Amino acid sequence: MGIVLEGNIDGIEAAETIRTKFDIPVIYLTAYSDKSTVERAKTTHPSAFILKEPFGFLHKPFEENELYTAIDILLSRKYEEKILKDYDNMIFSILKSVSDGVIAVDSEDRIKFMNSAAEKLTSCNKESSISKNFYEVFNFPGLKIDISHESTLDDIVNGEVLLNSKTDIKTLIEGTIIPINDKNGIGESKIIIFRNKNP
Numbered sequence: 695m696g697i698v699l700e701g702n703i704d705g706i707e708a709a710e711t712i713r714t715k716f717d718i719p720v721i722y723l724t725a726y727s728d729k730s731t732v733e734r735a736k737t738t739h740p741s742a743f744i745l746k747e748p749f750g751f752l753h754k755p756f757e758e759n760e761l762y763t764a765i766d767i768l769l770s771r772k773y774e775e776k777i778l779k780d781y782d783n784m785i786f787s788i789l790k791s792v793s794d795g796v797i798a799v800d801s802e803d804r805i806k807f808m809n810s811a812a813e814k815l816t817s818c819n820k821e822s823s824i825s826k827n828f829y830e831v832f833n834f835p836g837l838k839i840d841i842s843h844e845s846t847l848d849d850i851v852n853g854e855v856l857l858n859s860k861t862d863i864k865t866l867i868e869g870t871i872i873p874i875n876d877k878n879g880i881g882e883s884k885i886i887i888f889r890n891k892n893p
């Protein structure tokens with residue numbers, strides 16, 4: 695995509711339309727790489743900006759093999775993204791359908807995911823619970839649990855765990871807390887899996 699096009703929109707606006715409607719990445723072929731142009735272009739498709747400094751631009755004049763290499767790299771990364779997205783969708787579908795309650799939280803204990811079983815046990819609507827603090831939904835009377843490491847709920851509280859739902863129904867539960875670390879071993883999020891101990 696060139697930055698300068700004939701017509702009512704420029705290449706950056708055209709690239710944004712292509713990205714939004716068709717999810718197709720763009721490589722810019724241009725002589726324009728001033729800071730303001732680069733900043734505008736960066737918003738159109740982040741994956742296009744890994745190819746060559748600055749941010750996925752091929753400057754005119756360029757060699758034909760440079761363009762082929764850039765396209766090859768971009769298509770390879772796009773394929774990898776699709777595989778990861780398909781995998782994430784599969785995991786998401788599994789977590790939605792399991793009979794145990796599942797709540798995923800980020801490093802600051804804000805809820806990022808909640809399945810139907812967790813909704814039922816906590817009497818909390820998942821749409822209104824997303825981004826709330828975990829302890830606003832996962833309520834233990836007079837108790838705050840540490841969800842910073844892998845363990846069972848019984849290990850953490852040293853005894854039976856009583857969950858108090860939003861409708862004031864108290865349920866004896868059991869479950870597991872699983873920390874999810876990044877590639878450097880730093881904790882980024884946690885998954886809490888729990889169930890009624892006496893169904």
